[in-house]
Amino acid sequence: MTTAYAPGSVTTVFVPRSDPAEGSLGVSFAVEDGVRATVEPADETTVRLDGSTTAFEPVAGVLDRLGVTAAVSLSADAPVGRGFGASGAATLATALAAVAEFELDADREDALEAAHRAEVTAGTGLGDVFVQDVGGFVWSTGDGRDRAERTDRIEYSSMGDIATREVLDDESAVANVADAGTETLSAFHPGDSMQAWFEASWAFAQRTELPTASVERTVERVVDAGGAATMAMVGETVLATGVDGVLDSETRVTNEGARVL
DSSP states (O other): OEEEEEEEEEEEEEEOOSSGGGOOEEEEEEEEEEEEEEEEEOSSOEEEETTEEOOOHHHHHHHHHHTOOEEEEEEESSOTTSSSOHHHHHHHHHHHHHHHHTTOSOOHHHHHHHHHHHHHHHTSOSSHHHHHHHOSEEEESSSOEEEEOOOOEEEEEEEEOOOHHHHHTOHHHHHHHHHHHHHHHHTOOTTSOHHHHHHHHHHHHHHHTOOOHHHHHHHHHHHHTTOEEEEOTTSEEEEEESOSSSSSEEEEBOOOOOEEO
16 A cells, blocks of 8 residues: 655635636645545545545546546545645545556656546646645746745634535636636735735635635634734635634645655
């Protein structure tokens, strides 16, 4: 058996492209909380998450794309379904572990592309795996992906999940996201502080009409404490910087990308 790890990732602003296979434009960062995937040969593909059998469509899909069947055991530190890219992390880690375990004639780029296409097909992500592949603070505003190393401390609270597929299948929601995201990215500067960027991305989130009342109240609580907050795309999760002990949990931006353990 072979185990691989991929960090989680948070997207603060995104703009879907007409061809989902190209990924999305946007600004994201990898976080220390991630997913481990242990892969071993089996007669049929099965997936378990933290010990429980689950239908994890992109994980099963990436194995199918790689032409193997396996038993996959996932262990998640990242909150699942809350905007931390856990689906992408699980899929990428599974792909890397499968390539190593089955000694496939495939390199890292092949595994990355298979993971991305499995995510797009499942409707669970538009490019999380590209951030998780390299780690750090990653942005794509139309001229290719760029990356910077950061170690910012982030607090967060998760109130619930918002299905990425439901958002991407809603033409009105996608149009709102595209308009707001294009304008926000036009003013993006990678040298800005995380606090300044969270303020800009919260303005984006409000324009998308995706934040729930719980998200709005939590952001207000952070701002009242002197920090800045925004919403994870896409999840009912608030991220904060510039505060200490205001939200339930904490993590850090990580510069380490996915790897076989």
